[in-house]
Amino acid sequence: MKHKKAKKYGMVIDLDKCTGCGSCMVACMAENNVPFRKDESDKLLSITWMRIYKLTNGKPFPNTDICYLPRPCMHCEGQHEGHSPCVTVCPAIATDYSSETGIVSQIYTRCFGCRYCMASCPYHARYFNWWDPVWPDGMEKYLSPNVSPRMRGVVEKCSFCFHRYQMAKEKAFMEGRRKVEEDEYQTACTQACPAGAITFGDLNNPNHTVYRMVKPDPKHHGRPTNPNAFRLLERLGTNPKVYYLSSREWIRRAGDNYLKSESIAKKPAHHE
Amino acid sequence: MDSALIPKGVKRCPLWQFILLICVVGAVLLWGVYAMLLCWFKGLNQTNMNDAYGFALWIWADLAVIAVGGGAFFTGLLRYIFGKDELKNIINYAVLIGFICYSSALLILAIDIGQPLRGWFIFWHANVHSMLTEVAFCLSCYFGVLTIEYIPLILENRQIDRVPFFHHLGHNMHEMMAVFAATGAFLSFFHQGSLGGVAGVLFGRPFAFREGILIWPWTFFLFTWSAAACGPCFTILITKITETVTRKKLVKDSAIELLAKISGWMLLTYSIAKTADTWYWATVTAPSMGQTLMDFYSNNPLYGIWILILEIVICGFVPAAILITKKGRKNSLALWIAITLATIGVCINRWVMVLQVMAVPVLTFESWFMYFPSWQEIATTILPVAYGVILIAISYRYLPVFPNEPELNPIETLPAEEEEAVEPSVELEQELKPAEA
Amino acid sequence: MKIDRRSFLSFLIGGAAGTTLSPLTWKLMDDSAIWTQMWPWTPVPADGEASYVNSACSLCSGGCGITVRKIDDRAVKIEGMKGHPVNNGGLCILGLSGLQLLYGPTRVRTPLKRVGQRGQGRWEKISWKDAISEVAETLGDLREKGHSHTVGFISGSDRGTVPRLFDRFLTVYGSPNLMRTSSIIDSYELTLHLMQGAQALPGFDFENADFILSFGSGILDGWGSPVRMFRANSTWCNTGGKVIQIEPRLSNTAAKSDKWIPVNPGTEAALALGIAHVIIKESLYHAEFINYYSEGFDDWKRFVLGEYGPDSVATITGIDSTTIIALARSFARASKPLAICGRGQGTTPGSLNECTAVHALNALVGNINKKGGIFAVAEPDYINWPEVEMDVRAAAGMQKDRLDGAGSKKYPFSRYLLNRLPQAINSGEKYPLKALFVAGANPLYTMSDSKAVKKAFDKVPFVVSFSSYMDETAQNADLILPNHTYLERYEDIPTPAGMPRPVIGLSRPVVEPQFNTKHTGDVIILLAKAMGGNIADAFAWNSYDECLKETLGYKWRVMVEKGFWSYPDFFVQTHEESFDTVSGKFEFAPKETGSLKQFKPVNIEGDKTNYPLLLIPYDSIRLANGVVGDPPFVMKSVEDTVLKGTDVFIELNPKTAGEHGLREGQLAMLSTPVGKARVKVHLFDGIMPGLVALPRGLGHTAFDDYLAGKGINFNELIGPVEDSVSGLDAAWGIRVKLAKA
Numbered sequence A: 001m002k003h004k005k006a007k008k009y010g011m012v013i014d015l016d017k018c019t020g021c022g023s024c025m026v027a028c029m030a031e032n033n034v035p036f037r038k039d040e041s042d043k044l045l046s047i048t049w050m051r052i053y054k055l056t057n058g059k060p061f062p063n064t065d066i067c068y069l070p071r072p073c074m075h076c077e078g079q080h081e082g083h084s085p086c087v088t089v090c091p092a093i094a095t096d097y098s099s100e101t102g103i104v105s106q107i108y109t110r111c112f113g114c115r116y117c118m119a120s121c122p123y124h125a126r127y128f129n130w131w132d133p134v135w136p137d138g139m140e141k142y143l144s145p146n147v148s149p150r151m152r153g154v155v156e157k158c159s160f161c162f163h164r165y166q167m168a169k170e171k172a173f174m175e176g177r178r179k180v181e182e183d184e185y186q187t188a189c190t191q192a193c194p195a196g197a198i199t200f201g202d203l204n205n206p207n208h209t210v211y212r213m214v215k216p217d218p219k220h221h222g223r224p225t226n227p228n229a230f231r232l233l234e235r236l237g238t239n240p241k242v243y244y245l246s247s248r249e250w251i252r253r254a255g256d257n258y259l260k261s262e263s264i265a266k267k268p269a270h271h272e
Numbered sequence B: 001m002d003s004a005l006i007p008k009g010v011k012r013c014p015l016w017q018f019i020l021l022i023c024v025v026g027a028v029l030l031w032g033v034y035a036m037l038l039c040w041f042k043g044l045n046q047t048n049m050n051d052a053y054g055f056a057l058w059i060w061a062d063l064a065v066i067a068v069g070g071g072a073f074f075t076g077l078l079r080y081i082f083g084k085d086e087l088k089n090i091i092n093y094a095v096l097i098g099f100i101c102y103s104s105a106l107l108i109l110a111i112d113i114g115q116p117l118r119g120w121f122i123f124w125h126a127n128v129h130s131m132l133t134e135v136a137f138c139l140s141c142y143f144g145v146l147t148i149e150y151i152p153l154i155l156e157n158r159q160i161d162r163v164p165f166f167h168h169l170g171h172n173m174h175e176m177m178a179v180f181a182a183t184g185a186f187l188s189f190f191h192q193g194s195l196g197g198v199a200g201v202l203f204g205r206p207f208a209f210r211e212g213i214l215i216w217p218w219t220f221f222l223f224t225w226s227a228a229a230c231g232p233c234f235t236i237l238i239t240k241i242t243e244t245v246t247r248k249k250l251v252k253d254s255a256i257e258l259l260a261k262i263s264g265w266m267l268l269t270y271s272i273a274k275t276a277d278t279w280y281w282a283t284v285t286a287p288s289m290g291q292t293l294m295d296f297y298s299n300n301p302l303y304g305i306w307i308l309i310l311e312i313v314i315c316g317f318v319p320a321a322i323l324i325t326k327k328g329r330k331n332s333l334a335l336w337i338a339i340t341l342a343t344i345g346v347c348i349n350r351w352v353m354v355l356q357v358m359a360v361p362v363l364t365f366e367s368w369f370m371y372f373p374s375w376q377e378i379a380t381t382i383l384p385v386a387y388g389v390i391l392i393a394i395s396y397r398y399l400p401v402f403p404n405e406p407e408l409n410p411i412e413t414l415p416a417e418e419e420e421a422v423e424p425s426v427e428l429e430q431e432l433k434p435a436e437a
Numbered sequence C: 001m002k003i004d005r006r007s008f009l010s011f012l013i014g015g016a017a018g019t020t021l022s023p024l025t026w027k028l029m030d031d032s033a034i035w036t037q038m039w040p041w042t043p044v045p046a047d048g049e050a051s052y053v054n055s056a057c058s059l060c061s062g063g064c065g066i067t068v069r070k071i072d073d074r075a076v077k078i079e080g081m082k083g084h085p086v087n088n089g090g091l092c093i094l095g096l097s098g099l100q101l102l103y104g105p106t107r108v109r110t111p112l113k114r115v116g117q118r119g120q121g122r123w124e125k126i127s128w129k130d131a132i133s134e135v136a137e138t139l140g141d142l143r144e145k146g147h148s149h150t151v152g153f154i155s156g157s158d159r160g161t162v163p164r165l166f167d168r169f170l171t172v173y174g175s176p177n178l179m180r181t182s183s184i185i186d187s188y189e190l191t192l193h194l195m196q197g198a199q200a201l202p203g204f205d206f207e208n209a210d211f212i213l214s215f216g217s218g219i220l221d222g223w224g225s226p227v228r229m230f231r232a233n234s235t236w237c238n239t240g241g242k243v244i245q246i247e248p249r250l251s252n253t254a255a256k257s258d259k260w261i262p263v264n265p266g267t268e269a270a271l272a273l274g275i276a277h278v279i280i281k282e283s284l285y286h287a288e289f290i291n292y293y294s295e296g297f298d299d300w301k302r303f304v305l306g307e308y309g310p311d312s313v314a315t316i317t318g319i320d321s322t323t324i325i326a327l328a329r330s331f332a333r334a335s336k337p338l339a340i341c342g343r344g345q346g347t348t349p350g351s352l353n354e355c356t357a358v359h360a361l362n363a364l365v366g367n368i369n370k371k372g373g374i375f376a377v378a379e380p381d382y383i384n385w386p387e388v389e390m391d392v393r394a395a396a397g398m399q400k401d402r403l404d405g406a407g408s409k410k411y412p413f414s415r416y417l418l419n420r421l422p423q424a425i426n427s428g429e430k431y432p433l434k435a436l437f438v439a440g441a442n443p444l445y446t447m448s449d450s451k452a453v454k455k456a457f458d459k460v461p462f463v464v465s466f467s468s469y470m471d472e473t474a475q476n477a478d479l480i481l482p483n484h485t486y487l488e489r490y491e492d493i494p495t496p497a498g499m500p501r502p503v504i505g506l507s508r509p510v511v512e513p514q515f516n517t518k519h520t521g522d523v524i525i526l527l528a529k530a531m532g533g534n535i536a537d538a539f540a541w542n543s544y545d546e547c548l549k550e551t552l553g554y555k556w557r558v559m560v561e562k563g564f565w566s567y568p569d570f571f572v573q574t575h576e577e578s579f580d581t582v583s584g585k586f587e588f589a590p591k592e593t594g595s596l597k598q599f600k601p602v603n604i605e606g607d608k609t610n611y612p613l614l615l616i617p618y619d620s621i622r623l624a625n626g627v628v629g630d631p632p633f634v635m636k637s638v639e640d641t642v643l644k645g646t647d648v649f650i651e652l653n654p655k656t657a658g659e660h661g662l663r664e665g666q667l668a669m670l671s672t673p674v675g676k677a678r679v680k681v682h683l684f685d686g687i688m689p690g691l692v693a694l695p696r697g698l699g700h701t702a703f704d705d706y707l708a709g710k711g712i713n714f715n716e717l718i719g720p721v722e723d724s725v726s727g728l729d730a731a732w733g734i735r736v737k738l739a740k741a
């Protein structure tokens, strides 16, 4: 019998198309019952599973350029499957790597809030619930039953809208299918992006758009072979499953640290 | 009034003075307890920690007290395993300091986690791959060992010792102490190491990440090494402070000097190893991740290269040089400087490996993160210090912590009213014998 | 029993050991952990049956289709409607946050009547019956006295059944004073009227254009129908379409454009004419269009060739002449070029000359009413109600001049001049306004020179707000008659801004009305009925829903099913039949705009010596600055270089900052001739030296704690500048001085 190949869900964000509009950010908050507070201007205390960074090329007027970079959780694979920076360090297995989907989960009721995972994540993709989540009277009506609201004292992060995968799988099962089609499981941010800058799918499936967009190299932990594609901090060996596309060299270079003497083309990876 | 509790052959300050001290320090303690309760009931929003500083002052304090508490395991190791008999004169105090440090560390951890009531998940749902799991297990076990090592000392209190059960219990525990010392040394080796591993395994953080052997990054060994080197210095430092405060000589110079000498050599070798580690990291590890040494020490208001020089040279090689030379050890001022610098050095190291790790940006489009602790964090960090002072004060007053004390501070005439019938009479001799931990 | 010390200690230790080993400890530990996992104060959303409702978003004029996910009777998520002609699944940040408005604390839950001072926030609840009879009485009194024309109505829109009910009511009641909130649409309508003789809205065929010359239009900052613009931009990414963005600040649009050309602010019209100069001089224009379908080209040509050579335009605009020439050539040579204007989100009309100059570029390349070009889109005439019968009083009232001067001798072509209203009220030059109704608008926040607007409102003795939310205007009203939100009501959503083909969206109740609110359409009908006579006769419907259903006729069923109606039979007019001017052709120099020699740039307020710098606003899609403010989610997306705590940041070029001795994050005092504000400095290389930019959308005093009291409202710092031809607000900025605070 043919062995069923595991899925490896991933995301490609086209930075040429991304306008920094913030829809992905808010779609995520609305989808995932993310709480909010009266003052959210301290970004180090503000829970945004999807955060949009504004990059500048640092050149003076009028040669200035800016670029927006949306950053969900990278669902890092690490050097071998499941060796994500955060998953390996969690002492209570409150965050885990799914070998079925490649998704890094977060189990709020297991997490006891040591924040080691946050220290380990170079992307600052993890957020701590410093406060009890409070919705103004009546607003809790819009909370979705598909995602449990988190209590104070635990860490949360982008789940690749895992509940949508579960629902899609359930639906397929009810209809007597085993396969979840590409369009059946799409994340909330992908769906909402007005610019169509986000693409989501199975990086192990050559028929999926994400695969065709980046052409991941299986010999190098999925490193993209499309010259315009890159991953954030590729050299750390975190092997993210979120890829970025940009036609601009300075943006691709901003995706990683390079010594002055290095050219971006070389891309030496640390762990090889 | 409490003279019945005070060990034979030593003199203690009047009770009112003692109570006054306890009250003053107790006030500080209560301030810390108040802050602690705030953190527990209102949550960690009481701190200035944030999503960039998931680890902050507390974790530093935790690592620092464990490092300086390393005097207990290392002195125990030298005393019981390597048979450095001379150290029996300081081992009690080393154990007491270690006990304070480790209980403080556990308390800080209990405040630090977001869900204290679920803290035990670390044991129940343990992830064997996590350095923190290793820390939690070894830390708790070693705390148990320290408790066992501390109990016989408590049992030697004049009144408790009169109860035959406790007398025998204490006696039996003494007999087994070598086993516990060995266990403690083993556990200590691992948890000091795994604390180093906590930072060293962070392969997403080039500032912290180190290569190593198998699952252990070099920081694993460096942490153990530095704790072994600087822990005893801290023990000596606290002893010296205690001597200054009580205006008494409490430990024989020979014991101090022996410990100082061993520490000196440990510190020297540690500093060399740390230099080699830094060198390799700066020239191989970090560049392979696209970063240079100076990336970690520039473009921010605090962390300059001075911190590296301070840590390795001024608080590493300099005290090591003092301690390994006989002249240095024998010169009181030089000894004071050396043990102080060594203690500061290990604390800086822990600071850097916790706080600077959080401060250095990794994504190219982020900048340095700066942080200043809230009063609640400061209060809860001072809390263990106050608790330590109180425990030392009580132990010193009522327990024969320093076996050399009666010998070094002979009392001319024993006041008549202190004479009490003591039975069984064999005890008398034992009282004057050095307590063994 | 006597307990000796020994047994006491044994008991203690034994007890401790016993407790540790007993299952009770472990059970309690486990229970306490479980308790933390189910804290009763952390909500557990109830599960239920999932369903989806298709509707339309009307939080802006974008007209996006939405699909709302429901669990039982709760709306839990708003998503973009797949297959919708405007947004096809995508949604903007505001639209995505709609449920926070629906269920949020800013809702007005029941009709409210003011007690205490205006704006004090003291209200008493009042029944709908009493509220409507109070309004009917006041209006009846005024009408009795022959003052029906002193009733004004400010509406966010004049299209669709609800605004048409306002219009109908005012007409049969006898007031000419219906005013629409102004925007670039006013200038475009006027331009299309003057140059093409059309009574129409501008429609842009962006999807088929391949070279967009944008004079500061925030294509990606919320201009037009925002989601459609984002989609169009991605289309250009795929097809290789080019965008040239002309504006002094590196906006998101500029950053995403193929070329950003910084221009001295306010000189865009000159640049357009400079480009025209090159096109004409090099004969790159569309000869067929010019020769057969245009009028006045020679006059205009003479004017442009005479005064707008690349070198003089370079001096005016700060753009070097080679760039201007290259720009003109690539625009003219593109296969489907399109020039657009309307700064930022287009919330101010701007100068008419600028709009006509930009529109003339489209004519030069002949892309009017054709694929990839600009269309004059006539409003679909699905609203065909019987004529109203006006009595004497109504007829007399309607004869009166409008208070805002629109349609007067001075400004004969403008339909609405809301910007002139505060001044008209404050000066008392014509007649006082005795009652004012506000629906779908928040003038106390959105109109410039807030102080003057507030003063004018204070002079109106009876202000009624129809707002669903406690906004600035509602806060200062005498009576609030809260409308259902767009998620609780039926309403037709007419063609979104800038669409080249008409589409009518249908907003429909996603959930039951959450509070004691009433559809404003129903309120108007009830009010008319309460007033009786001709007025009642003009509103024969039993309810608004009946009115809408009847109005839409056969379209209703399709709209309920699909969520929108598009016009499959919409046909493109040929150039022969496009122009309804006197000449029947495109007018390059319509005489009505005055002689060409009067063409001059807009003088903004402030003198150079006292106010050495220029303050301009900037728009961001993450800052709603229209009828609603940012809901909490959207506030969350605002960057910390825009707002920190309650301090707003100005953008300043490092060079300018250096000259003023200002550093990043420092506090500074901004003063303009109109107002003062304390701000923080953010250094940004992407802004032209000498300029200060401040975001629109902050500084609310109303709504909830998540929004109010943060930053400052740009409108407090700027006043309107009347365009000499249209009377519309042409201000693009104001002079300003900056000092350390």
Ligand SMILES: Nc1nc2c(c(=O)[nH]1)N[C@H]1C(S)=C(S)[C@@H](COP(=O)(O)OP(=O)(O)OC[C@H]3O[C@@H](n4cnc5c(=O)[nH]c(N)nc54)[C@H](O)[C@@H]3O)O[C@H]1N2
Residues within 6 Å of the ligand: A095, A096, A098, A105, A106, A107, A108, A109, A147, A148, A159, A162, C038, C044
């Ligand atoms: N108030 C109340 N409490 C209850 C119950 C009740 O009825 N009412 N029922 C009880 C019962 S029967 C049960 S089974 C428990 C359920 O209790 P939990 O197991 O805590 O239930 P969930 O919140 O559904 O799931 C926990 C989290 O797992 C994460 N997750 C989802 N998929 C994956 C995955 O593939 N891998 C990993 N690692 N994580 C994933 C999600 O983020 C999800 O939020 O609740 C018990 N508690």
Ligand SMILES: Nc1nc2c(c(=O)[nH]1)N[C@H]1C(S)=C(S)[C@@H](COP(=O)(O)OP(=O)(O)OC[C@H]3O[C@@H](n4cnc5c(=O)[nH]c(N)nc54)[C@H](O)[C@@H]3O)O[C@H]1N2
Residues within 6 Å of the ligand: C047
């Ligand atoms: N959407 C959503 N659906 C879920 C889950 C989820 O997280 N989300 N969780 C799933 C999981 S993990 C579980 S376990 C199931 C639970 O699903 P159910 O098994 O349906 O659990 P309950 O809702 O607790 O319903 C149990 C019923 O048993 C009754 N009952 C209580 N005690 C007794 C008794 O002694 N005898 C008898 N005869 N009846 C008794 C209760 O009154 C109640 O009506 O739900 C599953 N379905």
Ligand code: SF4
Residues within 6 Å of the ligand: A013, A017, A018, A019, A020, A021, A022, A023, A024, A025, A052, A068, A070, A192, A193, A194, A195, A196, A197, A198
């Ligand atoms: S929604 Fe799309 S365009 Fe908007 S910020 Fe996110 S990725 Fe970029």
Ligand code: SF4
Residues within 6 Å of the ligand: A072, A073, A074, A075, A076, A084, A085, A086, A087, A104, A120, A121, A122, A123, A124, A125, A126, A157, A238, B204
């Ligand atoms: S991005 Fe951070 S949180 Fe996400 S998998 Fe990687 S390390 Fe973990």
Ligand code: SF4
Residues within 6 Å of the ligand: A089, A090, A091, A092, A093, A094, A095, A110, A111, A112, A113, A114, A115, A116, A117, A118, A154, A155
């Ligand atoms: S904070 Fe929670 S998820 Fe993160 S490491 Fe600690 S227990 Fe694991």
Ligand code: SF4
Residues within 6 Å of the ligand: A027, A028, A029, A031, A032, A049, A050, A072, A073, A157, A158, A159, A160, A161, A162, A187, A188, A189, A190
């Ligand atoms: S994938 Fe889902 S959880 Fe992750 S950022 Fe997007 S919407 Fe949020």
Ligand code: SF4
Residues within 6 Å of the ligand: C057, C058, C059, C060, C061, C062, C063, C064, C091, C092, C093, C094, C095, C096, C225, C226, C227
């Ligand atoms: S663009 Fe306008 S209509 Fe569309 S979703 Fe946003 S607010 Fe609603």
